[in-house]
Amino acid sequence: MKPILPPTILIEEADFHNAWARAIRYIIRDGIPITIGDASNPKPIRDACVTFELTGNAIAQIENRELHPQFPFKHVDQYCEEFTREYLKEYLKRPPDEQFSYLYFERLAAYYGAVNQIEEIRYNLSQQIQSGTSSNRHQAVTWIVAMDTHSSASPCLQRIWIRWLGANVTEVHLNWRSRDLYTAWQANLIAIIDMINREVIHPNNCYIAKIIDHNDSLHIYDTDSGPESVKPIPTNPQLM
16 A cells, blocks of 8 residues: 655745645645654644745735734734843743743754854855855754754754845745644744844845745644634735
């Protein structure tokens, strides 16, 4: 018997909301049923490998913190605060039992407690611009092998890769090992791009022209109620 393989899907969109709506439609229709987690906490999902290419107005919508009206998570401004230096400073004052398993900004700005990958990638982008030569070497990672290999709560975001494309144009690639599509995807992108713009792109007088968002396992939980009703939003042709 041939195994049932998860599909690999490419979604090219200039509308942030419809990228989300289309992904939900594809995973409901084509995603494979599989159970993730462990024996003590099994989580049935529908799953696919999905890569998004976002350009044009989709990037403006992300930067403006616009959410699809049916996106269930509404506290995006509060979530964005978790990706700031101020939040990290206060967070590190908490006792260990009041801290999360991981904090993305901590992994990026204080990797192994010492390396500020955000400052490094900002500097590396400036060097691309100054030299007039693009580079495919400049990235920041979240995975710490000693901490995450056997953890039940390891980072979903794995890697941020940024490249200069000439003039004041950049592209940003994000790689995820696992991603909750229905309740997290839009908020994740808004918060991370907000941080990247503030810390890396805008200090170099650049802007983001393309986002590649790659997900090894993009999924909808069987326990989610509401994804079947998600509808695309009519697109204004003038914004295409």
